[in-house]
Amino acid sequence: MTDPIEPSAIRHILWDWNGTLLNDVDHCVMTINTLCRQHLLPLVDRQAYRALFSFPVIHYYKAVGFDISPPSFDALSRQFMDIYHAELDKLRLHSEVAVVLDRLASAQFSQSILSASRQDYLELALSQFNIAHHFQHLGGVNDIYANGKIARGQQLMSELGWDPQKTVLIGDTYHDFEVAQALGVQPLLISHGHQCESRLASAGCPLFNDLNAVAHYILATS
Numbered sequence: 212m213t214d215p216i217e218p219s220a221i222r223h224i225l226w227d228w229n230g231t232l233l234n235d236v237d238h239c240v241m242t243i244n245t246l247c248r249q250h251l252l253p254l255v256d257r258q259a260y261r262a263l264f265s266f267p268v269i270h271y272y273k274a275v276g277f278d279i280s281p282p283s284f285d286a287l288s289r290q291f292m293d294i295y296h297a298e299l300d301k302l303r304l305h306s307e308v309a310v311v312l313d314r315l316a317s318a319q320f321s322q323s324i325l326s327a328s329r330q331d332y333l334e335l336a337l338s339q340f341n342i343a344h345h346f347q348h349l350g351g352v353n354d355i356y357a358n359g360k361i362a363r364g365q366q367l368m369s370e371l372g373w374d375p376q377k378t379v380l381i382g383d384t385y386h387d388f389e390v391a392q393a394l395g396v397q398p399l400l401i402s403h404g405h406q407c408e409s410r411l412a413s414a415g416c417p418l419f420n421d422l423n424a425v426a427h428y429i430l431a432t433s
Contacts, residue, residue, distance in 0.1 A: 221432055223373040224315060225364070225396065226346075227382035228326035228333060230404025232422075234305045236261070239405070242294045243275065246287065252276045261407040266327070266360070266386035296332070304340055305403065307422040312345045314426055323348040325367055325380065325390070327360045347371060360386065361393045368394055381425055388414040399425055 229235055237257065244254045255263065255275060263274045268288075273279045277287055315322060323346050326333050330351035337343040350367040352359045368375065375395035380387060383404025388411075391398035398416045402408040411418055419425045 220377050221320075221379055221397070221429060223321045223323075223371070223378040224429070225323055225325045225367075225378060225380040225394075227380070227384075227387050228324050228328055228336070230383035231381060231387075231401060232304055232308050232324075233336065234303050234403075236405055238295065238298070238302055239264075242291055245294050246277070246290060247275065249290075250277060258407075261405060262410070264384070264405045266384065299336070299339075302336075304342070305422055307426075309342065311422045311426045312342060315429065316345055318430055320429070321371075321373065322346050323350060323367065323371060325350045325360065325364050327352055329353065360390050364390050364394050368396075379429070383411075385410055385414055388416060391416075399428070401425060 226232055229239075240255060240257050240260045243260065246252075247254050252275065263271055265271050265274070269279050269284055272284065272287060277283065279287075312322065324333065324337070326349075328336075328351050330349070330353065333349050333351035334343075337346070337349060343349065348367060348371060350363055352363050364380075368378070378394075378396040379399050380391040380394065380396050381399045381401065382388070382390070383401050384406045385400075388398045388400060398414065400411045400414060400416060400418045401422065402411055402418060402420055403422075408418070408420075417428065419428065
């Protein structure tokens with residue numbers, strides 16, 4: 212496990228996007244169930260989704276019951292993104308996002324996003340929600356398969372020039388914990404996103420129920 216950062220040393224924040232800042236769990240449940248209907252598979256409710264969702268996402272598709280042979284997985288990934296983005300205007304941020312980002316910016320924390328979303332999708336979403344000005348850099352990936360977050364994180368840390376020992380990564384999945392370990396930064400997990408609290412608790416790092424609690428933790432140590 213990553214050694215805890217001394218609280219007074221935290222100066223930089225890497226945010227995950229989907230589930231952490233963007234409240235898209237129910238939208239993803241709707242999207243996957245559209246595919247399930249098309250492929251005559253049992254539907255997945257919100258509780259089951261949060262218990263099954265994982266990275267790499269190909270394992271999640273397999274757990275739901277889809278054929279994950281290369282041609283099928285490629286087609287599923289494209290279908291998922293088409294359905295997901297068709298109603299993107301219905302998505303909202305978690306209710307505390309604007310206030311939390313403002314508070315942390317006012318306290319002079321550097322903030323960037325590290326996401327498994329494709330770079331152009333990420334840039335479009337941040338522009339639509341009018342919060343891009345809070346972030347020094349938007350670090351998305353180059354494809355639709357939600358892979359490569361560790362490699363992108365390593366590249367992003369190099370571009371930003373941040374000291375890993377002064378950096379936290381805030382995310383909503385166990386994979387965010389794994390990414391933080393690989394980058395040598397402190398993981399902070401939040402349970403309002405794509406994985407349930409019991410799965411996140413196994414990481415053994417600080418775990419919060421909402422963004423206000425995360426911000427309080429960070430600000431109390433600065």
